[in-house]
Each structure stands twice: as C-alpha cells, then as structure tokens.
Amino acid sequence: MSLPVSAVAAASAAWVWAPDNAEVVEDDEYTILRLPDYYDFDLSVVSFTPAGPLGAAVDAVLERARTFGLPTLDWQVLLGSPAGLAAELAARGGRVKLDLEVLAADLGRGAPRLRPPAADVSLRWATDFATARDRATVEVTGFGGRLPPDERIEIAAARDAKAVPAGGGGTVVAYVDGEAAGTGGVAIVDGVARLTGGVVAPSRQGRGVYRAVLDARLSYAVTHGATMALVKGNAATSGPILRKAGFTTFGPEPVYALPLRQGGPSSRIGGRPG
Numbered sequence: 001m002s003l004p005v006s007a008v009a010a011a012s013a014a015w016v017w018a019p020d021n022a023e024v025v026e027d028d029e030y031t032i033l034r035l036p037d038y039y040d041f042d043l044s045v046v047s048f049t050p051a052g053p054l055g056a057a058v059d060a061v062l063e064r065a066r067t068f069g070l071p072t073l074d075w076q077v078l079l080g081s082p083a084g085l086a087a088e089l090a091a092r093g094g095r096v097k098l099d100l101e102v103l104a105a106d107l108g109r110g111a112p113r114l115r116p117p118a119a120d121v122s123l124r125w126a127t128d129f130a131t132a133r134d135r136a137t138v139e140v141t142g143f144g145g146r147l148p149p150d151e152r153i154e155i156a157a158a159r160d161a162k163a164v165p166a167g168g169g170g171t172v173v174a175y176v177d178g179e180a181a182g183t184g185g186v187a188i189v190d191g192v193a194r195l196t197g198g199v200v201a202p203s204r205q206g207r208g209v210y211r212a213v214l215d216a217r218l219s220y221a222v223t224h225g226a227t228m229a230l231v232k233g234n235a236a237t238s239g240p241i242l243r244k245a246g247f248t249t250f251g252p253e254p255v256y257a258l259p260l261r262q263g264g265p266s267s268r269i270g271g272r273p274g
Contacts, residue, residue: 003228008104008250011192011230013080016046021152030061034068036152040145043260044074050082058088066260073258076100079251086254094256099235103247107193108227111218112246117208119176123216125164126171126183132157134180135173142199167224171197172216174209182209184274186217193221195231195274198238210241231274238274 016031018024023034031047043065050057065073075094077086079102105112126132132153140147147153156171164170169187173180184198195217200209218229232253233239243249 003104003106003248005250007228008102008230009079011104011190011228012102012232012250012253013078014190015192015194015230017196018046020155025064029057030064032061032065032073036148038146038148040143041074042070042072043068045076048075048078048081048085054082054084055088058085058092062092062258062260068260071259071261073260074255075258076253076255078253086256089256089258092258094258096254097257098255100232100253100255101235101239102250102253103231103233103239103242104250105218105229105242105245105247106227107218107222107229111215111222114211114215114218114245115208117212119181119204119207119209121181121209121212122175123212124173124175125160126173127157127161127164129154129157131173132160132171134175135171135183138173138180138183138201139197139199141201143197169193169220169224172213172220174200174213176204176207176209182213184210184213184217186221188221188224188226191225191227193217193226193229195229198231198233198274210238211245214241214245233274 018033019035021036025032025034029048029050030045033044033046035042035044045061048061062073075089124131126135136147136153160170167188169185171183171185174182181204182200185196187194198210198213221229231242231247233242
C-alpha cells in the first residue's frame with residue numbers, strides 16, 4: 001500500500017530535531033538552534049513560518065543569527081517551506097551543502113524483508129555507557145565533530161535504557177569483528193518511526209552494515225506499533241539503499257549554508273541524516 005503524500009508531508013512537518021542540550025531561540029516565525037561545540041555544525045534554522053513578506057522574514061532570521069558571532073548558518077528548505085525560500089537563501093550567498101530527501105515506507109503490513117549483510121554483523125542497543133560511546137565514535141567518524149563529554153554519553157545511555165524497552169526508540173550500534181562499524185537511531189512518535197543518524201564507518205562501508213542497522217530499526221518500529229517509517233536521508237549515500245529497501249522519495253529537503261560574516265560559509269557538513 002502506498003502512503004498518501006499528505007500523510008508523509010504532515011509527519012515530516014511535525015518532526016523538528018533538537019538535541020536536549022541545544023540552546024533554542026524562537027519567536028512566532030522561526031526557531032534557531034545553537035548546537036553544543038562537539039557537534040559537526042553550530043547553528044541551524046529548524047522551523048520557519050513567516051507571516052509577512054518572505055525576504056524581510058529571511059533577513060530577520062539572519063540578523064538574529066549574527067548575534068551568535070558564528071560564521072555560518074545552516075538552513076534546511078523543508079517540504080512545507082514557503083515557495084521561493086531556496087531562491088532567497090541563494091540570493092544571500094547560501095549554497096547547498098547537503099542534499100537531503102524525505103523518504104517514507106509503509107509499515108502497515110510489517111517491516112520489509114531486507115537482504116542480509118555480507119559481513120557478520122552483531123547489533124546492540126546503546127543502553128549502557130560503553131555502547132553509547134561506540135555510537136558516538138562512529139558518528140564522529142562518519143559525520144565529523146568530536147566526542148561529547150562523558151556525562152552527555154551517560155545521559156544518552158540512561159535515556160535509551162528507559163526508552164528502548166518502553167517502545168519509544170533508541171540507537172542501534174552494529175559491530176563487525178568486535179569493532180563498532182555503524183549506528184542509527186529511531187524514535188516512535190504518533191505511529192511514525194523517525195529514523196536518524198544512520199552512518200557507517202568508512203572502513204566498513206559496502207558490506208551491508210547500514211542495511212543491518214536499518215533492518216533492526218524497522219523491526220523494532222513494527223513491534224512497537226509504527227505504521228510509517230520516515231527518514232531524511234542523504235540523496236547520494238543512504239537514499240539508494242533506502243529505495244532498494246522499499247522506501248519512496250517524497251521530495252528534496254536541501255540544507256543551505258549561509259555566510260553570516262565576511263569570509264564565506266564554513267565547509268563543515270551539518271546535519272545527521274537517517
């Protein structure tokens with residue numbers, strides 16, 4: 001059964017990613033996140049609902065963002081963003097730094113059957129410090145940034161230790177030859193499995209590790225009542241794997257980098273797709 005475009009669009013619009021310890025600045029028209037220093041990007045617009053002229057509203061966001069003193073603002077153009085937003089960002093020096101796309105799969109009849117990995121993969125939920133630290137290490141290898149402080153890893157492990165058995169979701173870590181090789185998260189919200197942070201260590205790519213992590217997350221989602229899987233995936237990397245797994249693309253959501261001061265946008269790649 002195919003998913004209605006309206007249902008996917010609504011589920012995507014309801015999904016605003018924000019880590020627990022981010023600084024949040026918001027008003028009636030926008031929300032900006034200031035990420036902790038160990039993330040692979042610093043500043044991001046995660047919602048934008050202008051009530052007046054689009055150009056003036058974009059300028060207001062940029063003016064507020066400049067008060068952080070950072071060189072670059074990430075701005076994702078969502079499926080429901082105002083028409084013409086991409087052009088406004090480009091006119092202000094924005095460039096596409098990450099091609100994301102919204103993909104979804106119908107889980108109403110169960111999880112799709114995926115081809116087993118070529119590698120001998122074992123999987124663990126990141127519900128203890130050691131596994132949570134392995135997750136963070138793989139994320140740094142794949143996404144950039146640096147390891148969070150130990151206390152943040154402890155907090156994440158404790159959170160998942162409660163959420164995983166309760167059906168709220170968590171993070172899976174894949175191991176090959178005893179070493180952490182890949183990871184990916186899932187959160188179950190209103191019957192939708194939101195897939196995030198899917199990444200494989202470069203040395204382990206091409207052996208089905210991502211597929212094994214995906215399979216674990218989808219199986220968990222179905223077990224806990226999800227009827228839709230939703231992911232904002234990298235069009236060049238995870239996108240092809242997801243489509244082979246039965247996901248359908250519903251549209252692009254590119255991430256733009258906008259310079260906030262002279263010297264141009266940073267080259268760091270922001271965002272953690274699924």
